[in-house]
Amino acid sequence: MTSAKGSKMQIPTPDVSLSTALELPAVFVRGARKSFGDREVLRGIDFQINRGEVVSLIGPSGAGKTTLLRCLTLLDTFDAGQFAYGSTQVTREADDGRATYDKDSVRRARMQFGIVFQNYNLFPHYTVLKNVCDAPIVVQGRDPDRVEKEARELLERLGMAEHADKVPNQLSGGQQQRVAIARALAMKPKVLYFDEATSALDPKLTADMHDLIRELAGDGMAIGIVTHEMGFARDVSDRVAFLFDGKIVEEGTPEEVINNPTDERTRAFLSKAED
Ligand SMILES: Nc1ncnc2c1ncn2[C@@H]1O[C@H](COP(=O)(O)OP(=O)(O)OP(=O)(O)O)[C@@H](O)[C@H]1O
Numbered sequence: 001m002t003s004a005k006g007s008k009m010q011i012p013t014p015d016v017s018l019s020t021a022l023e024l025p026a027v028f029v030r031g032a033r034k035s036f037g038d039r040e041v042l043r044g045i046d047f048q049i050n051r052g053e054v055v056s057l058i059g060p061s062g063a064g065k066t067t068l069l070r071c072l073t074l075l076d077t078f079d080a081g082q083f084a085y086g087s088t089q090v091t092r093e094a095d096d097g098r099a100t101y102d103k104d105s106v107r108r109a110r111m112q113f114g115i116v117f118q119n120y121n122l123f124p125h126y127t128v129l130k131n132v133c134d135a136p137i138v139v140q141g142r143d144p145d146r147v148e149k150e151a152r153e154l155l156e157r158l159g160m161a162e163h164a165d166k167v168p169n170q171l172s173g174g175q176q177q178r179v180a181i182a183r184a185l186a187m188k189p190k191v192l193y194f195d196e197a198t199s200a201l202d203p204k205l206t207a208d209m210h211d212l213i214r215e216l217a218g219d220g221m222a223i224g225i226v227t228h229e230m231g232f233a234r235d236v237s238d239r240v241a242f243l244f245d246g247k248i249v250e251e252g253t254p255e256e257v258i259n260n261p262t263d264e265r266t267r268a269f270l271s272k273a274e275d
């Protein structure tokens with residue numbers, strides 16, 4: 001609004017940022033494409049995860065699940081498409097239709113997600129505590145004492161407090177995974193991704209993982225899971241997306257997609273997955 005003299009008036013605007021932020025998807029992609037050489041591996045992906053929602057991505061080997069996850073976590077780039085974390089637009093469309101990445105947006109987007117890798121990717125020479133504290137201190141520049149206090153609370157919550165001073169190779173696979181989760185959570189992410197989170201876990205640890213994921217979602221976190229375990233995807237997810245040859249060909253509740261798939265390709269995949 002301008003005054004009679006044309007200068008801008010300072011009018012207090014209502015703070016709508018919070019309510020807007022609550023409604024925007026935690027992560028959002030539209031028309032995402034990615035090729036390796038001549039081969040188009042992601043062929044127009046529309047995908048989002050809302051606040052407090054658990055979404056599993058399933059599909060056959062080579063469908064593009066890891067590629068999508070790598071692009072979502074900025075380890076790789078989409079060639080084309082819209083891509084945002086909350087109100088942070090990560091890509092812009094250039095005149096030729098290609099996605100361009102803005103450095104500052106990428107930096108802000110990186111603060112909004114964490115990932116638990118299949119092989120955990122812990123630093124072998126760091127203690128458990130240092131593995132958890134490192135990124136919040138080094139990447140986020142947060143106060144080391146405060147980060148350590150929170151890290152100890154996270155390790156306590158995950159039943160790992162007594163292992164704080166060990167190095168990863170002194171831990172079991174399930175324990176290492178909990179360190180990887182603590183490390184991701186220490187960044188206070190809005191979105192948490194799991195890549196094959198439950199393979200190689202025994203039934204008790206898988207059940208613990210299910211409870212933890214539901215608890216985090218209950219706190220408002222958006223959770224994305226890539227998994228080959230249909231039972232786990234069915235039990236833990238609010239929504240399941242079936243990726244086939246670079247496209248999401250079926251999406252819905254676990255009941256719809258896993259128990260009553262309508263697409264022929266989903267059916268074929270699930271009948272094999274049961275073997
Ligand atoms: N860096 C790369 N260079 C060339 N091709 C690649 C690269 N990464 C992946 N691909 C190809 O992209 C396709 C999708 O691979 P991707 O790893 O995303 O599949 P996936 O769904 O994760 O499979 P899986 O269930 O076996 O893990 C495959 O054909 C793969 O060979």
Ligand SMILES: [Mg+2]
Nearest residue numbers: 062065066067
């Ligand atoms: Mg993969």
